[in-house]
Amino acid sequence: MLLLKSGLLVDPSQNICEQMDILIENGKVVKLDKNISASPEMEIIDAKDKVVAPGFIDMHVHLREPGYEHKETIFTGCQAASRGGFTGIACMPNTQPVADNEGVIELILARAKRYDLVNVYPIACITKGQKGKELTEFAILKECGAVALSDDGFTVTNSGVMRRALDYAKMLDLLIITHCEDVDLGGSGVMHEGLVSTKLGLAGIPKEAEEIIIDRDIRLAELTNSRIHIAHVTTRGGVEIIRAAKKRGVKVTAEVTPHHFTLNHEAVTGYDTATKVNPPLRTKEDVEALIKGLQDGTIDCIATDHAPHAREEKEVEFVYAPFGITGLETAVPLAWQLYLAGYLDLLQLVNTLSTAPARILNIDRGSLQVGKIADITVIDSRLTKKVNPDNFYSLGKNTPYKGWELTGWPVMTIKDGKIIMKKGEVNG
Amino acid sequence: MGINSKDLISLSDLSIQEIHEIFTNAKSMKEIINREIKKVPTLRGKAIINLFYENSTRTRSSFELAGKYMGADVINISASSSSVAKGESLRDTAKTIESMGADVVVMRHPASGAHHILAQAVKARVINAGDGTHEHPTQALLDIFTILEHKGTIRGKKVAIIGDILHSRVARSNIWGLNALGADVWICGPPTLMPSQVDKLGVNVTWDIQKALKDADVVMMLRIQLERQKSGLFPSIREYSKLFGLNKNKLKLAKEDALVMHPGPMNRGVEITADVAESYQSVIEEQVTNGVAIRMALLYAMGGGKINASA
Numbered sequence: 001m002l003l004l005k006s007g008l009l010v011d012p013s014q015n016i017c018e019q020m021d022i023l024i025e026n027g028k029v030v031k032l033d034k035n036i037s038a039s040p041e042m043e044i045i046d047a048k049d050k051v052v053a054p055g056f057i058d059m060h061v062h063l064r065e066p067g068y069e070h071k072e073t074i075f076t077g078c079q080a081a082s083r084g085g086f087t088g089i090a091c092m093p094n095t096q097p098v099a100d101n102e103g104v105i106e107l108i109l110a111r112a113k114r115y116d117l118v119n120v121y122p123i124a125c126i127t128k129g130q131k132g133k134e135l136t137e138f139a140i141l142k143e144c145g146a147v148a149l150s151d152d153g154f155t156v157t158n159s160g161v162m163r164r165a166l167d168y169a170k171m172l173d174l175l176i177i178t179h180c181e182d183v184d185l186g187g188s189g190v191m192h193e194g195l196v197s198t199k200l201g202l203a204g205i206p207k208e209a210e211e212i213i214i215d216r217d218i219r220l221a222e223l224t225n226s227r228i229h230i231a232h233v234t235t236r237g238g239v240e241i242i243r244a245a246k247k248r249g250v251k252v253t254a255e256v257t258p259h260h261f262t263l264n265h266e267a268v269t270g271y272d273t274a275t276k277v278n279p280p281l282r283t284k285e286d287v288e289a290l291i292k293g294l295q296d297g298t299i300d301c302i303a304t305d306h307a308p309h310a311r312e313e314k315e316v317e318f319v320y321a322p323f324g325i326t327g328l329e330t331a332v333p334l335a336w337q338l339y340l341a342g343y344l345d346l347l348q349l350v351n352t353l354s355t356a357p358a359r360i361l362n363i364d365r366g367s368l369q370v371g372k373i374a375d376i377t378v379i380d381s382r383l384t385k386k387v388n389p390d391n392f393y394s395l396g397k398n399t400p401y402k403g404w405e406l407t408g409w410p411v412m413t414i415k416d417g418k419i420i421m422k423k424g425e426v427n428g
Numbered sequence: 429m430g431i432n433s434k435d436l437i438s439l440s441d442l443s444i445q446e447i448h449e450i451f452t453n454a455k456s457m458k459e460i461i462n463r464e465i466k467k468v469p470t471l472r473g474k475a476i477i478n479l480f481y482e483n484s485t486r487t488r489s490s491f492e493l494a495g496k497y498m499g500a501d502v503i504n505i506s507a508s509s510s511s512v513a514k515g516e517s518l519r520d521t522a523k524t525i526e527s528m529g530a531d532v533v534v535m536r537h538p539a540s541g542a543h544h545i546l547a548q549a550v551k552a553r554v555i556n557a558g559d560g561t562h563e564h565p566t567q568a569l570l571d572i573f574t575i576l577e578h579k580g581t582i583r584g585k586k587v588a589i590i591g592d593i594l595h596s597r598v599a600r601s602n603i604w605g606l607n608a609l610g611a612d613v614w615i616c617g618p619p620t621l622m623p624s625q626v627d628k629l630g631v632n633v634t635w636d637i638q639k640a641l642k643d644a645d646v647v648m649m650l651r652i653q654l655e656r657q658k659s660g661l662f663p664s665i666r667e668y669s670k671l672f673g674l675n676k677n678k679l680k681l682a683k684e685d686a687l688v689m690h691p692g693p694m695n696r697g698v699e700i701t702a703d704v705a706e707s708y709q710s711v712i713e714e715q716v717t718n719g720v721a722i723r724m725a726l727l728y729a730m731g732g733g734k735i736n737a738s739a
Contacts, residue, residue, distance in 0.1 A: 198623035201540040201562030201600055206624075271541030315519050317539035319560065 001025045002417055003038055007047025007378065011054055012351035013367035022052065024374040027417035032370060045412070047378055053350040054368045055087025055375030055415065057357040058328065060152075060177075060231060060255060060303035063089075063120070066107060067096025072308040072395045074108060077328070078117040079393035080306070082421040084328040085410025087375035088119035088358075088365055089306075092152040093130070100125035100136045105144040117420050117427070118413075119375075121147040121361060126165045126176060132156045135165055142172055147361050150177035152231065153278075155213050157183065162217065166226040175360065177229045180213035180238075181205075181279065190319055192265040192280040200268065202318065207235040207286070210279050214238045218245045218252055229360060230254040232305050234279040236289035243298040253360045254293075255303040258334035259325050259400065261290045267400060273314045273321035274400040277307070291343050294352060301356040304331045308396020326396035330387055332379065334401070336408025339381075353377075378412035385409055393426060431729045435547045435554040439565040439601045444608060446729075451573050453725035454718070460497060461720055471500035474731045477525055479535040480557070481507040481542075486692055486716060487557050487566070491534045494723035500531075500731060518542060522549035532731045535559075553730045561595045567691050568601035570722040572609065574715050575646055578687055583610035588640040588682075590672060591650030591699055594621045594661075598691045599650060603629055616640035617650075617672060620661045637672055641681040648689045649674050649700050665698055675701045679709070687711050 002024040009020035009032070016032075023031035023042075038044050058081065064072040072080075081089045091108065093099030099108070105122045112120035124146035128134045132154065141149070149169060155178065156162040162178075169176050186209040191197050193204020214230055218241060221228035233239060233254050245252050259277060264284050267275045275281060293299035307324025314321050335353060338344045344352070354377070358366030365375055384407045389397040413421035420427050433441040442450075460468055476495040480488050488504065495502035507513065512521060518537070522545065525533060530552045535543060540560030547554040558564040572582060579585055587606050593599045593615050606613050613631040615622075616639070627633045634640050641647060652668060662668050679688065688700075688710045696702045705712060 193624045195625040195628050198626055198629070199600075201560055201597060203561075204624055271544045312517065315545075316517060317537070317542045317545065319539040319541075 001042040002414070003036060003042045003044050004047045004052055004376070005044055007050045007052035009052050009368065010346045010350045011368045012347050012355040013054065014369055015347065017347050022368065022376070024417040027374055029368050029370050029372050029374050032368070049382065050411065051346065051379040051381055053377050053379065054354045054366050055413070056085050056332065056353040056377045057088040057361070057365060058086045058304050058306065058331065059090040059301065059357045059361055061089040061091050061306040061328065062094065062308065062324070063091040063108070064308060065095065065111070066104065070310045070395070074111045074120065075115050076393055076395050077306070078112060078115050078120065079426045080328040081118045082413050082426045083393050083424055084330070085332045085377040085379065085413055086118055086328065087377065087413060087415045088121060088363070090121040090123050090147060090361060092123055092150060093125045094153050098125050098130050099123070100128050100130070102140060102144045105141060105146050109145050118415060121363065123148045123150050123152070123177065125149065126151045126156055127161065130154050132158055132161060135161070135168060138168055138172055138174055142174055147363065148175040148177050148229070150179065150231070152177065152179050155179055155181050155183065159216060159220065163220050163224060166220055166224040166228065170224060170226040173362070175227055175229055175362070177231050178213070178217045179231050180210050180217060182209045182212050185209040185212065190276060191268050192282050194265060194283060196265045196268060200271065202268070205280055207237060207282060210235055211237040211241060215241050218242070218250055221252060222250050227251040227253070232257050232260065232279055232303070233290065233293070233299060234260045234282045234286060236286050239289045239293040239298055243293070243296070246298060253300045254298065255301045256290050256294065256299045257303060257305045258327060258331050261287055261294070262334050262337065263400060271318040272400060273316065273318055274325065274398050274402070276318060276321050276323055277325045278323035291338065294338065295343060295348070300352070300360060302331065302335050302352045303357065304328055306394070308394050309398050310395070311397060314398045324398060325400060326392065326394050326398050328394060329392050330399060330401050330406070332410050333406035333408045336379070336381070337406070340407060374414060374417040376414040377410055379408055380411045381408050383407065383409045383411065435543065436565055436726070436730065437543045437547065437554065437556045438563050439568050439605045447569065447605070450569060450722065450725045450729060451576060453728060454573055454721040457721040457724035458717070460724070461717065466497050467499060468497065469499045470728055471495065471498040471731050474500040474531045475529065476500045476502045476532045476534065476727065476731065477530045478502060478504040479521070479525070479533055480504065481512065481535070481537040482558070484536055484557070486719065487536060490716070490719045491557060491723050494720050494727055497720070498724055498727055498731070500727065518545050519549055522546045526550040526552065532727060555726065555730065558597050560597065562597055563601045564597040565601045566719070566723055566726060567598050568605045569726070570715060570719045571602055571648065571689060571691070572605050573722055574689065574711055574718050575687065578711065579645060582606060584612060585645040586612045586614065586643060587646040587648060588614045588616060588644040589648045589650065590616045590637060590640055590674065592621045592652050592656060593617045593626065593650070594623050595653065595656070596650050602648065603631055607631070614640045614644070618662050618668070621656070637678060638681055641678055644682040644686050646687045646689065647674060647679065647682055651691065651693065652695060652699050654695065669698050673699050673701065674704050676703055679704055689715060691715070
């Protein structure tokens with residue numbers, strides 16, 4: 001038995017935000033109370049002055065295995081997630097081979113189980129080989145354990161194929177996650193198109209490249225009466241399109257990454273390849289709109305788009321570097337800035353990191369009601385630390401936050417009632 | 429004496445005062461170029477490496493001659509015949525150069541911002557000889573120097589830069605330099621070859637060449653890469669030439685004593701007609717000579733002159 005004492009329980013599923021003890025037995029929450037008296041068979045954890053929340057879920061992670069183990073492995077990715085305060089991560093299918101078949105899905109699940117850290121929820125491809133032509137076997141992939149479908153990194157460019165995907169997924173109540181990018185409009189762009197790209201002489205990606213596809217996919221979801229999830233929204237226009245769609249009842253959800261709500265395109269000045277990411281860092285106005293979107297619920301959740309790359313791949317000329325930012329180990333303190341700055345209250349913040357992604361992925365997590373599985377994240381709201389990528393568990397050190405001093409770090413991660421991370425150290 | 433910034437990557441790395449100092453010295457350098465024995469011992473014992481990842485005739489030979497006239501040892505490394513062709517990263521090439529102990533590295537590279545990698549990896553001072561579509565600061569220095577020689581001042585002069593602004597590192601450096609010295613800068617080209625929000629750089633933007641040329645003191649034509657047509661940025665070379673090429677007739681709109689400039693290499697008959705390129709108004713060949721003088725002055729400041737104590 002595990003007893004978390006005197007923590008500030010923040011659980012959006014029960015609308016609780018007050019000091020509360022939590023008793024865990026056999027991996028489940030068995031009691032919530034103001035004061036649960038300790039007994040000798042209990043391991044007591046003093047959570048005084050800490051925030052205790054249902055385990056955080058990152059619904060957009062690249063684990064790179066199989067195929068790109070020099071960038072990240074399932075093991076290091078799970079360690080990074082545990083350190084980062086996540087108890088569950090959904091991983092994108094752009095591995096080698098891609099996750100368009102049972103084999104890859106089962107490999108990911110089997111290895112994740114062997115490491116026994118966080119829950120790994122594989123996302124399968126929408127189309128075979130991510131080629132945008134033929135649908136994968138949605139039903140069989142779901143049966144194997146795929147929680148959603150996405151051709152992440154690639155937009156399904158053929159609107160007819162996307163329509164059929166949405167239509168077919170509806171039969172299985174399987175979520176389609178869309179990476180919105182009109183690749184012809186984006187062209188050879190490597191950053192946001194604007195004054196900064198002009199000054200730096202770098203080819204730009206206009207925001208419309210993203211907004212056109214957000215609009216298209218929302219309309220297709222409307223046409224088919226299917227669910228759709230918009231990955232990494234970055235523009236004010238995108239937020240507005242989603243807000244309007246939600247108003248008219250479209251089953252659309254959306255996520256935002258920590259880098260898109262903390263950085264803008266000015267960060268690219270100096271050509272630091274750690275700032276090269278797709279979709280690109282946008283403008284200050286876009287950042288403001290994204291935060292507003294989180295505040296009013298237009299954007300449902302925070303997801304990292306954790307995209308680790310090897311050092312030698314990023315230590316090249318900006319134009320040649322791959323897109324991506326490693327995110328699992330900085331996401332929570334970055335998100336915490338939204339609370340510290342007064343943009344979100346604790347219930348809203350925990351909702352975006354836990355309850356909302358669990359609901360979107362339709363997994364029975366994101367709640368600490370009695371009887372639920374005890375996946376828990378404990379945050380020290382006062383802990384201030386500098387970001388040091390050299391100490392990341394993740395193999396990807398490609399972070400633009402090196403040296404940033406951040407407050408609000410996860411200090412304990414509990415999965416199935418078992419402590420998997422304590423003070424930054426992961427088990428095993 | 430000297431230049432405060434370790435590297436010259438963007439023209440804005442130089443202060444106005446430093447730019448003027450380079451111009452003053454370039455005048456003396458021109459005198460050396462005209463001597464029978466074109467060699468001074470100023471940079472004797474200094475090593476300059478020309479690292480060229482792109483083909484270049486004038487910029488590379490201009491830096492090479494400038495270094496040699498100043499007495500430095502100059503070697504050329506070109507990407508096609510070096511370990512770069514074997515897949516060595518820029519960072520590793522930079523480290524190799526660092527270990528050999530060069531004093532100045534002059535680099536041209538097809539990727540914007542590549543010089544930041546080099547500059548961080550070497551103690552040697554880095555001079556940008558053109559990076560992607562970003563900047564070409566020594567070209568802007570020689571262009572402005574040429575204008576100054578003819579016009580005496582930059583302030584208030586109307587300078588029209590015409591052509592493919594989007595891909596032009598020459599334009600980016602010139603816009604900054606000319607603006608800083610008080611010119612009235614106009615840029616002109618088809619909208620498909622205009623960078624986003626370029627008006628915010630403090631220039632007049634037009635796609636009407638007549639407006640750009642009207643009463644101009646200086647007409648700076650840019651090279652149009654013929655491959656741009658293939659990627660769909662304009663319909664044909666013929667139409668480009670009709671709209672944005674400079675010929676005798678159009679040039680009449682500019683002031684009578686307007687200078688015609690081109691960074692080279694020219695596409696005669698496309699962005700500029702042969703007669704205009706060779707007219708009395710053309711200073712295109714002078715630009716080349718001034719290029720050597722400017723680079724001598726720059727190498728003098730960066731290779732011999734010490735970095736100021738504050739750096």
